[in-house]
Amino acid sequence: MEIDRRAFIASLGGPTAIALMTPDQKADALEHYMEEQLNAALQSQAQPRFPTMADIEAQNLDLARRARRGAGGLFVPGSNGQLKRLEKMPDKPTLLDFFKYRFDPANHVLQSANRAVQNGMKEEIVLACLLHDVVLNMIHPDHGWWGAQLVEPYVPEITTFAIRYHQTLRFYPDSAFGYEYPEMYFRMFGEDYTPEPYLQRTYEYVRNHKWYEHPRLVTVNDLYSFDANVKVSIDPFVDIIGRHFKQPKEGLGWDNTASSHMWRTMIWPDRPL
Amino acid sequence: MTRAGRLLVAATVAGGLALTAVVAYPDALARAREHGDAAPARGQAQATPQVVKGLAVTPTAVARGRIVSLRDCPPGANTQRGVIRPIEDSEFVTVSVSIKVLPAFVPVAIAKPVLVDAAGNTFNTGQAFADVAAEPSYACDFSFRVPAGTEAARLVIDGVTFDLTNIKR
Numbered sequence: 001m002e003i004d005r006r007a008f009i010a011s012l013g014g015p016t017a018i019a020l021m022t023p024d025q026k027a028d029a030l031e032h033y034m035e036e037q038l039n040a041a042l043q044s045q046a047q048p049r050f051p052t053m054a055d056i057e058a059q060n061l062d063l064a065r066r067a068r069r070g071a072g073g074l075f076v077p078g079s080n081g082q083l084k085r086l087e088k089m090p091d092k093p094t095l096l097d098f099f100k101y102r103f104d105p106a107n108h109v110l111q112s113a114n115r116a117v118q119n120g121m122k123e124e125i126v127l128a129c130l131l132h133d134v135v136l137n138m139i140h141p142d143h144g145w146w147g148a149q150l151v152e153p154y155v156p157e158i159t160t161f162a163i164r165y166h167q168t169l170r171f172y173p174d175s176a177f178g179y180e181y182p183e184m185y186f187r188m189f190g191e192d193y194t195p196e197p198y199l200q201r202t203y204e205y206v207r208n209h210k211w212y213e214h215p216r217l218v219t220v221n222d223l224y225s226f227d228a229n230v231k232v233s234i235d236p237f238v239d240i241i242g243r244h245f246k247q248p249k250e251g252l253g254w255d256n257t258a259s260s261h262m263w264r265t266m267i268w269p270d271r272p273l
Numbered sequence: 274m275t276r277a278g279r280l281l282v283a284a285t286v287a288g289g290l291a292l293t294a295v296v297a298y299p300d301a302l303a304r305a306r307e308h309g310d311a312a313p314a315r316g317q318a319q320a321t322p323q324v325v326k327g328l329a330v331t332p333t334a335v336a337r338g339r340i341v342s343l344r345d346c347p348p349g350a351n352t353q354r355g356v357i358r359p360i361e362d363s364e365f366v367t368v369s370v371s372i373k374v375l376p377a378f379v380p381v382a383i384a385k386p387v388l389v390d391a392a393g394n395t396f397n398t399g400q401a402f403a404d405v406a407a408e409p410s411y412a413c414d415f416s417f418r419v420p421a422g423t424e425a426a427r428l429v430i431d432g433v434t435f436d437l438t439n440i441k442r
Contacts, residue, residue, distance in 0.1 A: 118403070173355075175418040178385065178399030180355025183340060191359065220399050224343060227351045 053190035072138040074102065074269040089267050092251030095154075095241055099234050102266050103134050110232035111225035116217070123240045125214055127155060128162035129221045130237055138266055143167055146262075153257040154246045158214055165215035166222065168202045171195045177213075179220050325433045327378030328405060332435045333412070334369040335425050341365045345403045346372070346413035355416065365416045366396075366425045368437065373410040380406060388417040389427040389434075396423075 012018050012029055021029065051059075060069070067076040077083055089101050099106055113130035121129075135147035144167025148160045172195075173181045185193070195203070206212055248255035253263035265271075322331040339357040344350070357363050366388060383402040387395050396417040415428075428435040 119401075173361075173418060175396055178397040180341075180343065180399065180416075180418060181358055183354040183356045186356060194360070223353055223355075224345065224351060224399055224401070226353045227349045229350045 050186040050191040052192050056188075056190050070139060070141040072136060072140065072269075074137045074266060086269070090251070092249070093253065093263075093267065094247050095245055095252065096234065096238065098134070098252065098263070098266065103137055106134070106234075107228075107231065108225055109133050110234060110237075111227060111230050112218075112221040113237055114230075114232045115221045115225055117236070119221070121217055121221075123244060124156045124158045125162060125217050126237070126240055127244050128159045128166075128214070128218050130240075131155070131159070132163050132166055132218050132222065135262075138262065150259050150262050151245075153255075153259060154248070154252075156244055158211060159244065161211050162214040162218045165202065165206045166218035168195075168199050168206060169215050169219045170222070171199060172203055172207075174216060177216050177220050179216065179223060182223060322373075323433050323435060324375065325430050326381050326383055327375050328383070329373040329375055330430060330433070330435070331371045332368055332428055332437055332440055333371050335437055335440050336367045336369070338365050338367060341367055341416035342414065343400060343416070344414075345401050346370075346415070347403075347405065347408055347411040348413060349403070355418075357418070362421050363418050364421045364423075366419050366423065367414050367416045368425065368428050369412060369414050370428075371410070371412045372405070374406050374408070378406055384431040386415045387429045388415075388419070388425055389429060390419070390423050391426045394423075395429075 009015060009018060012021070018026065074084060074086070087101050090097050093101075103109075109130055109132060112132065113126050116126045116129040131151050132147060133143065135143050135150050138150075139146050144164050147167075148164030151163065152160045169179075170182070171185070173179055206215060248257070250256075253260050253267050322329045324330070341355050342348075342351075343353045343355050355365065357365065368386070368388065383405060385398055385401050387397060389395050396419050398415050398417050400413075400415050417425075419425075425437050428437055
């Protein structure tokens, strides 16, 4: 146990007060102080109780909740209890426009891409990290597949592969890459959760694929990019987007691809039909 | 703690010397172990510091657990923690290190630590060194997923090997 000498002395009233104490009183005071510090440390380390799958299923029966868990961020109130204020998008929106007008603050994916750059990953993987969770603004369940589908017409195949399968690999720790099972999943899925058969089959497929490392690297950068104190700008990634994201001249949503409707949904989240 | 020991510690603190106290609260420490938290107890036997690219690095403790923080080094504010699921026959070994930034340090990338067991098997961590000169000195915990019961023998940081066998568990 490390003792903060200044804090300890201050807790006793300062050096003058200590000078008036006998050695025994000092020893008693120190022991008392250390016991308090240790108890505080142990309380902060107390093992949390995680929900079970049954607990979560019971919560899902609550029909009075404000939204179902799978609703995208554009459609549900944020932590302040309010919906996100949305500005009108440009007539021919680019990916950068979506980051500015719909995905902002996008701190997690920016951190993730930033970490990928720091770790020297290839640009296609940096792009995958930058885009891997943006579809959560629209929908949550199976966000790997949705997210890959969203960008598939515009990015390299390796990037799509990495985004599609990062979701599955999140459930499978891999010590070779330093990827751990996140405690957050105990809270989201239940402590006793095991991936459904379709995820197990997908995992086996990806694990044996020559591109396995690409979605795996997305998961590694994913896991280590939840630092509220790290703020990253989109600016360092503009060139990578320019090199690897095929921006349609009509604007995202208006180029008649297989995912144009998904971009339009994010342009118009209040559209009734 | 004996009266003499208590007086020695009190005198040391009051005398203004830097102190890492050895605490004798066996009940409390046992409770911590029951929680399975891999945050190690401090003040155990320490290895000799070695220099890694301008950083004086000293392993200070080794612990085992099932839930670990995934913060980088020096510790940031990453909210994510890694867990061992009930179905897994694994555990985390967490190695604590103290680090001092030496005057000769120049900004340079430092590889992630690697844990080595007695048989020579290596184990990786996703935790990384980041902005290592942000503070003059700090402590970090690096966690490694290992098969249950694995004995940590060495820690390797960017080619520099630290013997962990004399560090109390």
